[in-house]
Amino acid sequence: MEQVRSRTADFLKGVAIIAMVQLVLVEYFARPEILNGLTGKISLFIGGPPVAPLFLTVMGYYIAHQQHSIRYHVIRGIKLIFLGIFLNVARNAYLLYEIASGKVTQDIWHIIFGTDILILAGISLIVMAFLVKLLRGHVLAYLTLIIVFLLLQYIIPPVEKAHPQSIILPFFYGKYPQAQFPFIPWFAYVLAGYTFYLFKQFFVSDQFKHNKTVNMVLAILSGILLLISLPFGYSVSIRHMLFYHHGILFFLFCVNFLFWWLLSAKALVDRFQNKITGYLEFLGRNVTAFYVLFMIIAGNMGVFYQKKENYLMLIIFFVLLMVVTSLLVRVWERIRS
Numbered sequence: 308m309e310q311v312r313s314r315t316a317d318f319l320k321g322v323a324i325i326a327m328v329q330l331v332l333v334e335y336f337a338r339p340e341i342l343n344g345l346t347g348k349i350s351l352f353i354g355g356p357p358v359a360p361l362f363l364t365v366m367g368y369y370i371a372h373q374q375h376s377i378r379y380h381v382i383r384g385i386k387l388i389f390l391g392i393f394l395n396v397a398r399n400a401y402l403l404y405e406i407a408s409g410k411v412t413q414d415i416w417h418i419i420f421g422t423d424i425l426i427l428a429g430i431s432l433i434v435m436a437f438l439v440k441l442l443r444g445h446v447l448a449y450l451t452l453i454i455v456f457l458l459l460q461y462i463i464p465p466v467e468k469a470h471p472q473s474i475i476l477p478f479f480y481g482k483y484p485q486a487q488f489p490f491i492p493w494f495a496y497v498l499a500g501y502t503f504y505l506f507k508q509f510f511v512s513d514q515f516k517h518n519k520t521v522n523m524v525l526a527i528l529s530g531i532l533l534l535i536s537l538p539f540g541y542s543v544s545i546r547h548m549l550f551y552h553h554g555i556l557f558f559l560f561c562v563n564f565l566f567w568w569l570l571s572a573k574a575l576v577d578r579f580q581n582k583i584t585g586y587l588e589f590l591g592r593n594v595t596a597f598y599v600l601f602m603i604i605a606g607n608m609g610v611f612y613q614k615k616e617n618y619l620m621l622i623i624f625f626v627l628l629m630v631v632t633s634l635l636v637r638v639w640e641r642i643r644s
Contacts, residue, residue, distance in 0.1 A: 312592065314584075315573045316365055320594045321587030322572070323358045325629075328601060330354025332624055335609040336616040346618075348545040355544035357568065359424055359488065360496050360561040362594070366428060367500025370435050371508075380436035387429030394599055395421050398606025405610075420474045425595075427488040430478060431497045434490075439501075444509065449502040456495045457555045463491070487551050495558055522570055529567035536560050586633075593636045600639075601632045 333342060333350040341347055370380070396403065399418050405411040406418075442448040463480060479490040540560040543549045549557075576584060590597055605628060616624065 314576045314580075314588055315569070316369075317588040317591030318576050318584060319361060319568065319572050320365060320591030321589070323361050324590045324594060324597055325587075326353050326357045327598070328629060329625065330358070331602070331605050332621055332628070335605055335614075336612050336624060337614065337621060338617060339614060341618070341621075342614065348541075351550075352541050352544040355550055356540060356561045356564045359493070361565055361568070362424065363428070363431070363493060363496035364500035364503070364562075364565055366431070367435070367497035367502075368504045369500075370432070370439070370497070371501045371504035377436040377440060380432045384429040384432030384436070387425050387432065389429075390595075390599065391423040391425030391427075391429060392419060394423055394425060394602055395419050397599075397603045400603075401607045401610045416474055417477075420477075422477045422488045424488045425598075426478060427490060427493055430490055431494050434494065435497060435501065444505055446502060446505050446509070449498055449505065453495045453498045453502065454555075456498065457492050457558055459491045460552060460554070487547075489552070492553065492558065496561070499562055522573070526567060526570040526574070529563055529570065532563055533567050536563070540564065590633070590636075593640055596639050597632055597636050600635050601628060604628060604632065 330350050330353065333347055337347065396419055402411065402413070403415065403418065406413055406415055438452075442452075460480065477489060481489060540557065543553055543557045543560075608624075612620075612624075
């Protein structure tokens with residue numbers, strides 16, 4: 308039997324896709340004065356906590372909710388890893404052609420095996436498949452594991468640069484450019500999503516879950532904490548190395564942000580159901596397909612328009628790529644059904 312989808316989860320993922328698109332456009336196409344100015348910093352923040360942490364936390368939540376077998380998660384994880392490698396090739400197709408033809412000199416292996424979030428998701432699924440069987444539903448065990456993963460990067464000796472032959476290490480750990488989504492510390496978000504489901508399922512009564520007054524109070528308290536911690540979260544989000552290899556404090560900032568955003572999004576979805584929310588939910592339902600198709604288009608466009616465009620062109624590119632990618636996803640959705 309097909310499980311009923313959560314409108315809130317799809318809405319959250321849809322908004323995250325929009326945040327991701329604007330970040331990619333600014334990073335790929337914006338002139339240096341835009342990228343390095345206030346606009347670029349705001350873009351980094353919008354494309355930070357609301358995007359990758361959300362995707363991974365939601366994934367962890369649904370691993371717990373759907374309760375699939377080890378075999379299912381392992382196979383799906385392997386598929387995501389290969390999809391991530393395929394995406395690295397496809398979105399750099401023109402660049403790889405220029406490297407092969409001798410026009411450009413770059414490390415081809417670090418392009419093909421870059422640490423895309425799909426690869427991280429695949430590795431996380433495989434690891435979670437076995438952890439679920441090992442730890443069962445012990446919330447304290449998962450909470451301990453979250454702390455362990457966040458502390459590991461302080462314990463493991465830092466690796467500032469990858470050796471030319473190093474391909475696998477960036478998938479798991481390493482403070483160098485191609486290690487954008489290493490398993491340590493990002494797996495902590497998957498664990499957090501899984502733990503949140505267990506906590507809500509076994510320790511929170513149904514009456515408490517659906518009490519609007521309680522949810523409002525929690526949202527207000529979380530929002531106050533978010534405002535207090537916002538300068539810190541912003542300062543980490545606008546620095547690539549700090550963001551991709553952050554520690555416990557930023558993790559806690561993101562968790563609080565996601566909790567506030569979850570409660571706020573649920574209130575919005577419960578109140579509104581129109582073309583805008585419908586479109587965002589459509590994006591959320593097809594988040595992987597949209598991400599892959601968009602990155603292939605944007606990645607290959609980046610070769611021709613890299614860091615050259617002004618504000619007007621960025622807006623035009625945003626509208627154009629959203630429309631084209633959405634149409635392609637709609638076609639993909641119909642083919643699959």
